[in-house]
Amino acid sequence: MTGAGDRALIERFLEMMAAESGAAANTLAAYRSDLVLASTFLERGLAEASSDDLARLSGNWAELARASVARKAAALRRFYAFLVEEGHRADDPGASLPRPGAARRLPKTLAHGDVDRLFAAIAERMAQEPVNPLDLRLAALVELLYGSGLRASELVSIPRNAVSPDRPFLIMRGKGGRERLVPISDRARAAVARWRDLLPAGSAWLFPGGKAHLSRIRLYQLLKELAAQAGIPPERVSPHVLRHAFATHLLEGGADLRALQLMLGHADIATTEIYTHVDSSRLVALVNARHPLVDLPRRPA
Structure with a gap:
């Protein structure tokens, strides 16, 4: 029987799934069923x-179709990633789950034009007199998301004075307690400064909300x-999509993959390589323009 704690x-996980990716009711129902069954099975x-418990659980899936195993494993992996991000677990045992069908889907991203439309919508709000303080908060949130590639959980929990007006970076503690240096653009620092001027003196968080900081669901x-407002289907936009756009657009601009790994806080560069889905024609043009052999005379046929 599923324990009250698990339930x-x-x-809470399903609520986050609905807010983050706009998951359909059928998807949420399937995830709930998978998680409840797994909870009932595990003592x-x-x-x-x-990890041993999950390996034993997945051993019972041997007779299931590959698609069913993939869905069950995906539900559990996402659930454990949620537990780690929310601080309910220090470790993630999801690595012991099977991965049928090794192909990894690319995360959704936004084109440069879409990002421009988001910022145009923010500028439209900021043009109002007087400016709504919540629009100043929104501007700071989006500047930090797209300009620094922060995770949603990292963004909402930034301490009040972590972003300094005279320092173009902050030290962020991400997954697994790993620290990394996160670049902060001049635009983002200016947006944060305008918003921070309005914060109550006793606020410990840059983005307070309720009894602590702004929730990820509200973000x-x-x-x-x-x-x-920007004319973009809402299901296409989320904090992760903006983080992915940050990485993709930096790579398209010529950023080094290793530097991007450090900025995103990935423990393994293989995780960062998923962001290299740049246009193949641009890669061909890059080779034709930059490869050393380009300047050598061609051998006669």
């Missing part, structure tokens, strides 16, 4: 399960409202 965490429940909602 509450599953419902210690999902929240306390070890997703704000971005979807902005997307609708």
